[in-house]
Amino acid sequence: MKTLDELLHEHEFFKDFKPEYLELMAGCATNVIFEAGQYIFREGQEANVFYVIRHGHVALEIHDPRRGPITIETLQEDDVLGWSWLFAPYQWHFDAKAVKLTRAVAMDGKCLRMKCENDHTLGYLMMQRFNTVLADRLQQTRLQVLKLYD
Amino acid sequence: MINLTKTPLMTQKQLANPMQPEPFRVKRVMKESYDTFTLELEPIASERLFTFVPGQFNMLYIFGVGEIPVSISGDPNQPAMLVHTTRIVGSVTKAMSKLKAGDVLGVRGPFGTGWPVSDAEGCDVILVAGGIGLAPLRPVLYQTLAHRDRYGKIVLLYGTRSPEDILFRKELEKWRARFDLEIFVTVDYGDSDWHGNVGVVTKLIPKAPFDALNAVAMVCGPEVMMRFTAIELQKRGVRGDGIALSMERNMKCAIGLCGHCQFGPTFICKDGPVFTYPQLQSWLAQWEV
Ligand SMILES: Cc1cc2nc3c(=O)[nH]c(=O)nc-3n(C[C@H](O)[C@H](O)[C@H](O)COP(=O)(O)OP(=O)(O)OC[C@H]3O[C@@H](n4cnc5c(N)ncnc54)[C@H](O)[C@@H]3O)c2cc1C
Numbered sequence: 001m002k003t004l005d006e007l008l009h010e011h012e013f014f015k016d017f018k019p020e021y022l023e024l025m026a027g028c029a030t031n032v033i034f035e036a037g038q039y040i041f042r043e044g045q046e047a048n049v050f051y052v053i054r055h056g057h058v059a060l061e062i063h064d065p066r067r068g069p070i071t072i073e074t075l076q077e078d079d080v081l082g083w084s085w086l087f088a089p090y091q092w093h094f095d096a097k098a099v100k101l102t103r104a105v106a107m108d109g110k111c112l113r114m115k116c117e118n119d120h121t122l123g124y125l126m127m128q129r130f131n132t133v134l135a136d137r138l139q140q141t142r143l144q145v146l147k148l149y150d
Numbered sequence: 151m152i153n154l155t156k157t158p159l160m161t162q163k164q165l166a167n168p169m170q171p172e173p174f175r176v177k178r179v180m181k182e183s184y185d186t187f188t189l190e191l192e193p194i195a196s197e198r199l200f201t202f203v204p205g206q207f208n209m210l211y212i213f214g215v216g217e218i219p220v221s222i223s224g225d226p227n228q229p230a231m232l233v234h235t236t237r238i239v240g241s242v243t244k245a246m247s248k249l250k251a252g253d254v255l256g257v258r259g260p261f262g263t264g265w266p267v268s269d270a271e272g273c274d275v276i277l278v279a280g281g282i283g284l285a286p287l288r289p290v291l292y293q294t295l296a297h298r299d300r301y302g303k304i305v306l307l308y309g310t311r312s313p314e315d316i317l318f319r320k321e322l323e324k325w326r327a328r329f330d331l332e333i334f335v336t337v338d339y340g341d342s343d344w345h346g347n348v349g350v351v352t353k354l355i356p357k358a359p360f361d362a363l364n365a366v367a368m369v370c371g372p373e374v375m376m377r378f379t380a381i382e383l384q385k386r387g388v389r390g391d392g393i394a395l396s397m398e399r400n401m402k403c404a405i406g407l408c409g410h411c412q413f414g415p416t417f418i419c420k421d422g423p424v425f426t427y428p429q430l431q432s433w434l435a436q437w438e439v
């Protein structure tokens with residue numbers, strides 16, 4: 001069976017992380033599995049974790065009382081789920097549901113924040129990685145709101 | 151660098167009088183979605199075969215209403231049947247949507263350049279379609295699947311508004327069952343019944359299974375989508391001159407005479423509609439060209 005730092009090393013998000021940092025990260029990591037249909041988190045709940053998805057398919061949903069759940073984005077293998085753990089008030093803004101069986105590594109946000117505070121080089125690296133993810137998502141959302149196909 | 155397929159010899163003959171619409175009869179009307187339909191047309195002069203290359207378009211004339219350019223969405227290996235898939239946006243497309251089997255419309259064409267289907271031989275073929283942009287790419291699928299052994303991987307990345315807007319559903323399902331074709335569909339918004347991808351089509355590019363260094367990409371959809379798709383394909387490693395795009399502008403003559411379809415230094419009707427990315431790159435982000 002693979003160790004957590006090996007699993008992290010295989011993931012796109014942690015590509016090129018130095019082994020000592022992967023080991024530090026693994027100290028905040030847990031292996032998790034979500035069944036199809038299971039909610040991973042719900043809007044408004046405390047956000048103190050993020051997930052690196054290894055296999056599966058996750059839908060980010062927003063609930064509209066008239067229309068029910070609307071999927072605004074889906075995430076798969078090699079994606080990262082959740083950034084609300086990085087910014088106060090540390091609350092989820094959407095619901096996240098496993099559409100099919102999903103395996104991920106859950107990263108404890110409090111533990112990571114502490115490690116980043118203690119080692120600013122690590123903190124900078126994490127910020128760089130998350131900013132890349134955020135910039136990509138922002139770009140995609142901008143295209144999505146353009147309603148290009150109307 | 152890819153070359154855009156030129157009009158075949160047979161087509162040159164068809165264009166003997168390119169301004170004269172030829173009468174075609176509607177054989178079948180198929181509803182694809184609430185605003186999109188496919189017409190199967192047969193020439194009234196029954197001996198006529200309609201040879202075309204994937205990517206070409208016709209001018210379709212609805213008597214008393216008007217004439218519009220529409221790409222051919224059918225199988226180039228079945229020249230007895232002319233097929234067009236159209237989305238209702240205004241007066242002509244609306245009138246066209248009301249046609250029934252037996253009705254007659256005028257056809258001029260085929261016009262323009264085709265997708266680089268021959269140049270893609272030996273390469274992975276990546277088709278990126280947005281919305282109605284799947285229609286002009288469908289003939290590429292027919293053509294490449296008919297000569298499957300000549301190509302590497304064939305990958306279709308298709309983005310559309312919502313699950314209800316997905317075109318050619320039955321055919322996509324049939325193709326999905328093949329092991330030699332990869333299809334990824336994404337929608338901008340999905341409800342709880344949709345278990346597929348949600349997000350823009352560009353998001354599918356980084357993970358799509360193809361060899362970027364030996365790939366030819368053909369992209370068709372709204373212009374903004376094509377711009378960002380070309381950027382994303384290049385980020386992945388596809389060469390700019392391995393990317394072809396299909397452009398749209400209002401048209402009148404369709405043979406390079408009236409200037410209606412001018413785009414920068416080119417006329418979309420005769421120099422396009424299919425262009426290589428380097429031909430368009432400097433014009434794509436400019437206003438009012
Ligand atoms: C080479 C070429 C190939 C084409 N292939 C296809 C095809 O396969 N299927 C298809 O459905 N359409 C295709 N089109 C677009 C089609 O020609 C137009 O949708 C049509 O001319 C609209 O005519 P209309 O009278 O119905 O609408 P109009 O009255 O001309 O326009 C009504 C409204 O729709 C908008 N509009 C016009 N054209 C478009 C467009 N292309 N996209 C979005 N909005 C538009 C106008 O700005 C206006 O607001 C193609 C165009 C070109 C140049």
Ligand code: FES
Pocket residue numbers: 400401402403404405406407408409410411412417418419420
């Ligand atoms: S439509 Fe007349 S020049 Fe192109």
